[in-house]
Amino acid sequence: MASIEEEAKSEPESESEALKPAKRRRRPPKAAEVAEDMQKVKISEKETKNTKAKKKENENPDLEEKPKKSKSSPKKSPKKVSPVVKAEPIEEKKNDDEAPVSDSESPSSSEESSLKKPAITAAARKQVQAKLVSGGHSYPDWPTGSPVPYAALCKSFSLIENTTKRLEKLQHTSLLLRQVLRLTPNELLLVVHLMCNKLAADFEGIELGIGESLLIKAIAESCGRAIDKIKSDHNQIGDLGVVAQQSRSNQSTLMFHKPKQLTVARVHDTFLKIAITSGGGAQNGKVSLIKQLLASAAKEGDEAKYIVRALEGKMRLGLAERTIEVALSQAVVTWEQEKSDKKPSLAQLQEAEEILKGVYSELPSFEVIIPALIEHGIYNLRQYCRMQPGVPLKPMLAKPTKAITEVLDKFENKTFTCEYKYDGERSQIHFVSKTSKIDYPKTAVDTNKIDKGVAKIFSRNSEDLSKKYPDILGVLDSWIKPGVESFILDCETVGWDKEEKKVLPFQQLMTRKKKDVIVEDVKVKVCVFAFDLLFLNGKPLVKETLQERRRLMYESFNEIEGQFSFAKAMDGNELEQIQSFLDESIKDSCEGLMVKMLLGSESSYEPSVRSINWLKIKKDYLAGVGDSLDLVVVGAYFGRGKRTSVYGAFLLACYNSSKQTYETICNIGTGFSEQVLEEHYKALSEHVIDRPKPYYSHSTGNTHAPDVWFEPKMVWEVKTADMTLSPKYRAAEGLVDSNKGISLRFPRFLRIRDDKGPEQATNARQVAEMYRKQESVGGGKKGVDDDFEY
DNA sequence: GGTGACTGCCC
DNA sequence: ATTCTGC
DNA sequence: GCAGAATGGGCAGTCACC
Numbered sequence: 163m164a165s166i167e168e169e170a171k172s173e174p175e176s177e178s179e180a181l182k183p184a185k186r187r188r189r190p191p192k193a194a195e196v197a198e199d200m201q202k203v204k205i206s207e208k209e210t211k212n213t214k215a216k217k218k219e220n221e222n223p224d225l226e227e228k229p230k231k232s233k234s235s236p237k238k239s240p241k242k243v244s245p246v247v248k249a250e251p252i253e254e255k256k257n258d259d260e261a262p263v264s265d266s267e268s269p270s271s272s273e274e275s276s277l278k279k280p281a282i283t284a285a286a287r288k289q290v291q292a293k294l295v296s297g298g299h300s301y302p303d304w305p306t307g308s309p310v311p312y313a314a315l316c317k318s319f320s321l322i323e324n325t326t327k328r329l330e331k332l333q334h335t336s337l338l339l340r341q342v343l344r345l346t347p348n349e350l351l352l353v354v355h356l357m358c359n360k361l362a363a364d365f366e367g368i369e370l371g372i373g374e375s376l377l378i379k380a381i382a383e384s385c386g387r388a389i390d391k392i393k394s395d396h397n398q399i400g401d402l403g404v405v406a407q408q409s410r411s412n413q414s415t416l417m418f419h420k421p422k423q424l425t426v427a428r429v430h431d432t433f434l435k436i437a438i439t440s441g442g443g444a445q446n447g448k449v450s451l452i453k454q455l456l457a458s459a460a461k462e463g464d465e466a467k468y469i470v471r472a473l474e475g476k477m478r479l480g481l482a483e484r485t486i487e488v489a490l491s492q493a494v495v496t497w498e499q500e501k502s503d504k505k506p507s508l509a510q511l512q513e514a515e516e517i518l519k520g521v522y523s524e525l526p527s528f529e530v531i532i533p534a535l536i537e538h539g540i541y542n543l544r545q546y547c548r549m550q551p552g553v554p555l556k557p558m559l560a561k562p563t564k565a566i567t568e569v570l571d572k573f574e575n576k577t578f579t580c581e582y583k584y585d586g587e588r589s590q591i592h593f594v595s596k597t598s599k600i601d602y603p604k605t606a607v608d609t610n611k612i613d614k615g616v617a618k619i620f621s622r623n624s625e626d627l628s629k630k631y632p633d634i635l636g637v638l639d640s641w642i643k644p645g646v647e648s649f650i651l652d653c654e655t656v657g658w659d660k661e662e663k664k665v666l667p668f669q670q671l672m673t674r675k676k677k678d679v680i681v682e683d684v685k686v687k688v689c690v691f692a693f694d695l696l697f698l699n700g701k702p703l704v705k706e707t708l709q710e711r712r713r714l715m716y717e718s719f720n721e722i723e724g725q726f727s728f729a730k731a732m733d734g735n736e737l738e739q740i741q742s743f744l745d746e747s748i749k750d751s752c753e754g755l756m757v758k759m760l761l762g763s764e765s766s767y768e769p770s771v772r773s774i775n776w777l778k779i780k781k782d783y784l785a786g787v788g789d790s791l792d793l794v795v796v797g798a799y800f801g802r803g804k805r806t807s808v809y810g811a812f813l814l815a816c817y818n819s820s821k822q823t824y825e826t827i828c829n830i831g832t833g834f835s836e837q838v839l840e841e842h843y844k845a846l847s848e849h850v851i852d853r854p855k856p857y858y859s860h861s862t863g864n865t866h867a868p869d870v871w872f873e874p875k876m877v878w879e880v881k882t883a884d885m886t887l888s889p890k891y892r893a894a895e896g897l898v899d900s901n902k903g904i905s906l907r908f909p910r911f912l913r914i915r916d917d918k919g920p921e922q923a924t925n926a927r928q929v930a931e932m933y934r935k936q937e938s939v940g941g942g943k944k945g946v947d948d949d950f951e952y
Numbered sequence: 953g954g955t956g957a958c959t960g961c962c963c
Numbered sequence: 964a965t966t967c968t969g970c
Numbered sequence: 971g972c973a974g975a976a977t978g979g980g981c982a983g984t985c986a987c988c
Binding site: 964965966967968969970 | 971972973974975976977978979
C-alpha cells in the first residue's frame with residue numbers, strides 16, 4: 163500500500179504523463195481517429211483476405227451497394243460510392259432511419275411522424291450509413307461452417323469500443339451477427355451470449371465465481387509477473403484487460419509453438435467450466451483454466467483484453483443487451499431478405515426490432531429465442547416465444563422524480579394512481595396449479611413443467627429465488643380465489659414482524675438465508691405486497707390498462723394479513739393528496755411512492771421500456787428535502803474505466819468533537835461530473851499523506867483501506883436516503899451501538915463546502931441523532947417527532 | 953470449527 | 964441503488 | 971430520453987487457511 167501511495171505522490175508529473183496513453187485510450191476517440199482506425203482495420207483485413215484467397219462469397223454483400231458490383235478494389239474512396247449514396251443526402255430522412263443497409267430502395271413511407279426515437283434524426287442515421295458503406299470496411303471472416311474464431315468477435319469488440327456513436331456500435335454488432343448467420347449459424351447463440359457477457363439466461367443462476375483478486379492472480383501467473391506489479395499497473399491503467407494484454411505482449415517469447423487459434427466455442431466452454439468448478443481447490447482450478455485461456459490468446463490483437471474483461475464482468479464496449487437485441491433483429495431480418503436477394507426495408511427492420519424486443523422482454527432467454535429465430539424466422543417469432551409462467555419477464559422500472567410538481571406535469575390531464583413503494587425485494591411470482599386444465603400454447607419453451615404445475619419466484623434481475631422463499635411458494639394456493647389456475651404477479655416482498663404486525667427494515671430482510679431454506683426454520687417472515695398482475699389463467703395481461711390489470715388482481719386474490727396484501731394505493735390527483743400520501747407512506751416505513759398511469763395504452767405493462775410511465779418519489783429525491791451531511795474527505799480510490807487517472811471514489815468521515823477524531827462513515831462514488839472529478843483529483847493530490855492520521859477512526863484490515871489517505875481538509879455536502887448500523891464504518895460508534903458505527907445508504911455527492919473547515923463537518927453526535935430520528939419515524943415508536951418539513 | 957477474503961446479488 | 968454523459 | 975458505465979452499503983455463500 164505504502165509503495166503505491168508513494169508512487170502516486172512522489173512523482174505526480176511523470177506519473178500523469180505515463181498515464182496519458184492509457185487514458186487516451188479510454189476516452190472517446192475523435193472522429194478522425196475513428197476513420198483512421200477503420201482504415202487500418204480495413205487494410206489489414208484486405209491483406210488477410212488476399213492470402214486467404216477466394217472467400218469472396220463470404221464477404222458481406224451488404225457492404226457494397228449491390229452484391230454484384232463489389233468494389234473489392236481496396237480504395238474505399240468515398241467518391242466512388244457517392245453516386246449511389248449521396249443521392250439522398252439529407253432530405254431523404256426517414257427512409258434510412260434504423261436501416262443499416264438501406265441506401266438502396268427503401269419504400270418511402272409516410273410514417274415519418276410515427277417513427278419512434280425522434281431523438282436520432284433520420285439525417286444523422288443517413289450520414290452514419292453513408293460513412294460505413296463508403297468506408298467499406300470489412301469485418302472478420304472465416305471459412306463457412308467452421309467455428310467462429312474468437313478473434314473475429316474481438317475485432318468487432320474493438321471497433322465497437324472505439325466509437326462513441328451508438329449507431330456505429332449497432333452497425334458493427336449487426337454486421338458481425340450477420341456474418342455468423344451466414345457462415346456459422348449454429349454458433350449464433352454462443353456469439354450473442356459472449357457479446358452480452360453472459361453464459362446463459364439469468365434465471366439459470368450460473369456464476370463464474372471470479373473476481374478481481376483471482377483474476378489478478380491468474381494474470382500474474384500466466385505472464386510471469388508479480389501480483390503487486392499487476393496491481394500497480396491496474397491502478398495506473400484502470401483496466402485489468404489492458405493490463406493483461408500488455409503483460410502478455412511484453413512477455414518474452416520463449417515458446418515458439420504458436421497456440422491454436424481461440425474459438426468462440428472454446429472461450430464459452432472454458433467460462434462454463436470455470437463456473438462449475440467448485441469445492442476444495444476450486445480457486446486454483448479456476449485460475450488454471452483462466453491461465454490456459456490467456457496462454458492461447460494471441461499476443462497481438464485484443465483477445466487477452468476481452469477475455470479478462472469478460473471475466474471481470476465489465477466489457478466496457480458501450481454496448482449492452484438492449485443494443486444487441488436491436489442488432490440481432492437487424493441481422494436476422496437482413497439475412498432472411500438476403501436469401502431472396504433483397505434488402506430489408508425500413509419498415510421491415512423496425513418491425514423486426516419491435517418483435518424481438520417485445521419477445522425478449524417477455525421471454526428473456528436467448529437459448530429459446532435464437533433457435534426459434536433461425537428455424538421459424540423473425541416474423542413468426544411471437545408464435546413460438548411467448549410469455550409463460552416459469553420464465554421471468556423483465557420487470558417494469560421507474561424513474562426518480564425531483565419534485566412532486568413534476569408528477570403533475572407528466573401526468574397532466576391523465577388518470578393516475580399512487581402506490582406505496584415498499585422497502586423490500588422486487589419479486590415476480592409465477593404459478594400454475596397442478597390441476598390446471600388450461601391449454602397453454604405450445605411454445606419453444608419446454609412445457610413439461612407446466613403440466614405438473616409451477617410455483618416460482620424471481621428477483622428484479624430475473625434470478626430464481628424459489629429456493630429462498632419456500633414459505634411463500636408453499637401458500638400460493640391460499641391466495642387465489644376459485645377459478646384461478648395460473649398467474650404472474652409483480653410484487654414487493656418485505657420483512658414482516660408478526661408480533662407487531664408491521665414491516666421490517668430492508669437490512670433485516672437481507673439476513674434471510676438463500677439456500678437450503680426450510681420453512682419451519684425461517685427466522686425472518688415476509689409479507690408479499692402485490693401491485694400488478696401480468697398473466698392470468700393462460701392469458702398475458704401486459705397489454706391491458708393498469709386499471710384493468712388491477713381490477714383482475716383485486717378480484718382474483720384474497721388478502722391475508724401478514725402474508726399477502728395489495729400495495730396500498732391512492733387514486734387522488736391533487737398535489738396535496740400526493741404530498742400527504744407520501745408522508746403517510748414514510749410513516750408506514752416505506753421508501754415513498756410509485757406513480758403510474760391508470761388508463762390508456764401508456765398504462766400497459768412495458769417491460770423495461772418506456773419506463774417513464776412509472777415514476778418513483780422518495781423524500782431524498784426532492785430538492786431541499788431529506789438528509790444531507792457535511793463530511794470530511796479522508797481517503798480515495800483510484801478510478802477504473804472512464805475514471806482512469808482520477809480518483810473514482812472517496813472515503814468520508816464525520817467529526818467527533820468529544821474525542822477529536824474523524825470517524826469514517828461511507829465511501830462515495832456518484833454525483834460527480836467528469837470535470838468535478840478532475841478538480842477533486844488536483845485539489846486532493848496536495849493533501850495526500852503516507853498513512854492515516856492517528857486520530858482517524860476506521861476499520862482495520864487491508865480490505866477496507868483506501869488507496870490513498872488525505873489530510874482532513876475538504877468538506878463535502880452529501881445526500882443520503884437512510885442511515886444504517888454498519889459492521890465496517892465507525893461514525894458515532896458507541897453512541898448508538900457499542901460496537902457498530904453508522905453508515906449511509908445510497909450516498910451521493912452534492913457539492914463542495916468551501917465555507918466549512920473539517921471541524922465544522924457534521925458531528926458524530928448529530929449523526930447519532932439523525933439515526934435515532936429515522937428509527938423513531940420508520941420504527942413506528944409513534945409520535946416522537948414525525949414532523950417533516952416539505 | 954472458526955475466521956477472513958472474495959464473490960454475487962439485493963437494494 | 965444514484966448519477967452523469969454522448970447520442 | 972435512452973442506454974451505458976461509473977460508483978455506493980451490506981448481506982449470505984464459498985473457499986482458503988489456521
